[in-house]
Amino acid sequence: MTTKYKNVYIEDVATVVGPYEAKGPLGKRFDKKYTDMYFGKDSLESAEVKLMTDSIDLVLKKTKKEKSDVDVFIAGDLQNQITASCYAARELSRPFLGIYSACATNTEGLIIASNLIESKTCDKVLVSVSSHNMVSEKQFRNPTEYGAPKPGTATFTATGGASCLLSDSKGKVRIESSTIGIPVDMEQTDPLHMGSVMAPAAAETISKHLSDLDRTIDDYDLILTGDLGQFGKEILKDYLLKEYNIDLKNKYNDCGVMLYDLKEQKDVQAGGSGPVCSALVVYSDIIKKLEKKELKRVLYVATGALFNPTMVFQKENILSIAHAISLESVE
Amino acid sequence: MEKKLYNKLVMDHKPKEKRGQNAFIAFVVGGLMGVIGQLLVEFYSYYLNISSSDASVFMIVTLIFFASLFTALGFFDKWVKFARCGLIIPITGFAHSMTSAAIEYKKEGFVTGLGANMFKLAGTVIIYGVVSAYIFGFIRLIIMGGA
Numbered sequence: 001m002t003t004k005y006k007n008v009y010i011e012d013v014a015t016v017v018g019p020y021e022a023k024g025p026l027g028k029r030f031d032k033k034y035t036d037m038y039f040g041k042d043s044l045e046s047a048e049v050k051l052m053t054d055s056i057d058l059v060l061k062k063t064k065k066e067k068s069d070v071d072v073f074i075a076g077d078l079q080n081q082i083t084a085s086c087y088a089a090r091e092l093s094r095p096f097l098g099i100y101s102a103c104a105t106n107t108e109g110l111i112i113a114s115n116l117i118e119s120k121t122c123d124k125v126l127v128s129v130s131s132h133n134m135v136s137e138k139q140f141r142n143p144t145e146y147g148a149p150k151p152g153t154a155t156f157t158a159t160g161g162a163s164c165l166l167s168d169s170k171g172k173v174r175i176e177s178s179t180i181g182i183p184v185d186m187e188q189t190d191p192l193h194m195g196s197v198m199a200p201a202a203a204e205t206i207s208k209h210l211s212d213l214d215r216t217i218d219d220y221d222l223i224l225t226g227d228l229g230q231f232g233k234e235i236l237k238d239y240l241l242k243e244y245n246i247d248l249k250n251k252y253n254d255c256g257v258m259l260y261d262l263k264e265q266k267d268v269q270a271g272g273s274g275p276v277c278s279a280l281v282v283y284s285d286i287i288k289k290l291e292k293k294e295l296k297r298v299l300y301v302a303t304g305a306l307f308n309p310t311m312v313f314q315k316e317n318i319l320s321i322a323h324a325i326s327l328e329s330v331e
Numbered sequence: 332m333e334k335k336l337y338n339k340l341v342m343d344h345k346p347k348e349k350r351g352q353n354a355f356i357a358f359v360v361g362g363l364m365g366v367i368g369q370l371l372v373e374f375y376s377y378y379l380n381i382s383s384s385d386a387s388v389f390m391i392v393t394l395i396f397f398a399s400l401f402t403a404l405g406f407f408d409k410w411v412k413f414a415r416c417g418l419i420i421p422i423t424g425f426a427h428s429m430t431s432a433a434i435e436y437k438k439e440g441f442v443t444g445l446g447a448n449m450f451k452l453a454g455t456v457i458i459y460g461v462v463s464a465y466i467f468g469f470i471r472l473i474i475m476g477g478a
Contacts, residue, residue, distance in 0.1 A: 042438065043438040138435055142431075142452065143428075143431040143432045143434070143435035143436075143451070143452070144408075144431070144435060145402055145405065145407070145408050145430070145431035145434050145435065146408060146411070146427065146428060146431040146432070146452065147407075147408025147409065147411045147412045147431075148411070149353075149411070149412055149415045151346075151348055152346040152348065153345065153346065186334055186337050187334045187337075187338070188341070193341070193345075196341040196344075200332075200337065231344050231345065231346060234344045235340060235341060235344050238340055238343075238344070239332070239337070239340060242332065242340070243332045
């Protein structure tokens with residue numbers, strides 16, 4: 001489903017990251033950086049809550065808004081029962097919608113928020129996401145201190161919190177349209193190769209978006225996928241061309257590849273992942289370029305593997321989904 | 332696209348794992364662990380004047396102690412990433428799996444966290460270790476008459 005918006009603007013964004021992300025190529029552009037993984041909290045789970053609340057506080061401070069100015073707070077993360085979001089919502093104490101689309105959560109939130117603003121239900125909607133590398137490792141894989149060896153296709157959950165305040169008052173960047181994706185099953189079962197799981201979902205959403213709006217790749221300056229990683233990125237290019245006859249040319253990049261220096265930071269393997277991965281790249285880099293009009297229109301396709309360890313152990317396939325939003329710099 | 336065709340496309344873009352190199356490192360490190368173990372056995376039996384089977388128990392306890400200590404100090408996982416099965420298969424891997432799980436779940440309480448999750452990884456090894464010991468014990472009884 002593709003929707004066009006006339007009146008949805010990004011008021012401001014805020015990013016908070018852990019030490020690994022701070023060392024990456026975008027390191028200097030994040031608003032707040034931590035040098036450890038606990039951020040003064042006792043447990044990793046509480047540390048993730050702090051990432052999100054920090055990013056909320058920062059975006060409110062930047063926009064000179066009070067908590068009470070937020071009409072609705074939409075948030076999601078990777079923890080079971082989206083714990084980090086719920087506890088961050090406790091701090092904010094505003095009407096709260098908790099959402100989950102794995103690593104596509106950020107665009108899901110932005111789409112819901114855009115619809116609330118376009119329909120004039122709300123004036124200001126706050127969308128937040130977070131993820132924490134060690135929380136994800138503990139929940140989805142092995143204990144963090146175990147350090148189980150992984151293949152080169154594995155991705156590295158980014159540690160960070162990111163918030164975006166959407167508003168109906170005119171700003172420099174607007175959300176111009178969105179496409180809600182369909183869950184895709186290509187019979188992929190390897191949880192250590194999420195790029196192969198998610199690439200078909202990204203392809204499906206990109207082609208749907210273009211056909212619904214009767215556009216081509218040339219109508220965009222950049223197509224940005226969430227966190228396919230370096231191998232998923234190549235799969236997507238190939239698959240889009242073969243299956244949908246869409247050539248991404250040189251207008252395509254992947255946030256998972258952009259967040260880290262893949263040559264220097266070997267631990268990230270194929271690249272970054274997690275709901276916050278694409279949010280960190282888009283908020284720290286892409287939005288700034290749109291504000292300066294270096295980019296005119298960007299299609300941001302966050303990709304999520306709807307991965308449940310229990311279902312994988314029960315020999316079910318891993319599903320994936322991708323939601324897209326088109327960001328445009330305002331004249 | 333046919334799902335089979337897609338799988339082929341995925342395989343085309345899959346990086347080659349350095350299996351030869353990984354196996355070689357694991358072989359050398361695993362061998363070194365054996366050497367260290369043997370040296371410990373010799374050391375204990377010579378200096379404590381005990382039988383080599385008693386010294387083997389001392390050796391195992393020593394390896395478990397150091398693997399657990401290094402896990403707790405936070406650098407054993409880096410060694411495991413490098414040496415892989417060279418450190419996972421020996422008794423050090425067993426100790427490491429238990430200590431790492433214990434550290435991970437400490438915050439959830441001693442009973443509901445640490446106690447309940449400590450055997451998360453090692454439990455499998457124990458269960459199938461016991462089951463296979465039972466089966467092979469039987470085979471040995473049948474073939475060798477319990478000798």
